[in-house]
Amino acid sequence: MPASNPAQLSVISVIAASLQRERRRAGLSLAEVARRAGIAKSTLSQLESGTGNPSVETLWALCVTLDVPFAQLVEPPKPRVQVIRADEGPVFAAEHSDYIAKVLSACPPNARRDLYLITAQPGAPRASEPHRPGTVEHVVLSRGRALIGLTEEPVEVHPGDYIGYPADVPHIFKALEPDTAAVLVSEHV
Structure with a gap:
């Protein structure tokens, strides 16, 4: 999905905040997370600043490194009742x-x-x-x-x-x- 799509921009900002939160929770530097995940430090820096557009493989590698479920990085907080229409969702x-x-x-x-x-x-x-x-x-x-x-x-x-x-x-x-x-x-x- 192009990053110019408003829904994708929202997902990217959620990923950025989640990555920062989980990296800090794990007590790891940007360089250390990138090394353990097998990605470039610049890629992780872009993701944390909300300017990257990650593949599913990159996100899985980060999940394994940070020991968090995939969806925890990509889903914003939501109300108790949630409906995702067929053409919606990250x-x-x-x-x-x-x-x-x-x-x-x-x-x-x-x-x-x-x-x-x-x-x-x-x-x-x-x-x-x-x-x-x-x-x-x-x-x-x-x-x-x-x-x-x-x-x-x-x-x-x-x-x-x-x-x-x-x-x-x-x-x-x-x-x-x-x-x-x-x-x-x-x-x-």
């Missing part, structure tokens, strides 16, 4: 595949899950590096067909199928049909 695209993750619900305090709407197109799979230890992903496919699960042994799933797998090891989501869609719950321990 959206993040993968760098190397046609894969989009939209945060539907961040994990509230003392709970351990985040909820996403995934849309993907055939082509390169969304190859995910291991998330925080103990993370499990649950996926229900709503449209299309996909190979989902552990990188070494993905399973073909169809609309209505459910798959759960450990996400603290390499895993993939590969759309086999155009406009494949799924709901993904990321469960943290």
Whole structure:
């Protein structure tokens, strides 16, 4: 999404504030977080100043480094009743595949899950590096067909199928049909 989009600018400002808050909470310098996450210090500086436009991979690396759930970095505070229309919500695209993750619900305090709407197109799979230890992903496919699960042994799933797998090891989501869609719950321990 272009940074000129007002909704994206809002998400970027939320990410900037969240990164600053979580880096300070962890007691780490900008340089140390960038080093541990495997990103350039200038990239992290831009993100914290609200001028960057991060990929989902960059945000995941920062989440692992800061030991926070993905949605905690990207969701602004919200009212108790929340409706996200199909064309709304913070959206993040993968760098190397046609894969989009939209945060539907961040994990509230003392709970351990985040909820996403995934849309993907055939082509390169969304190859995910291991998330925080103990993370499990649950996926229900709503449209299309996909190979989902552990990188070494993905399973073909169809609309209505459910798959759960450990996400603290390499895993993939590969759309086999155009406009494949799924709901993904990321469960943290």
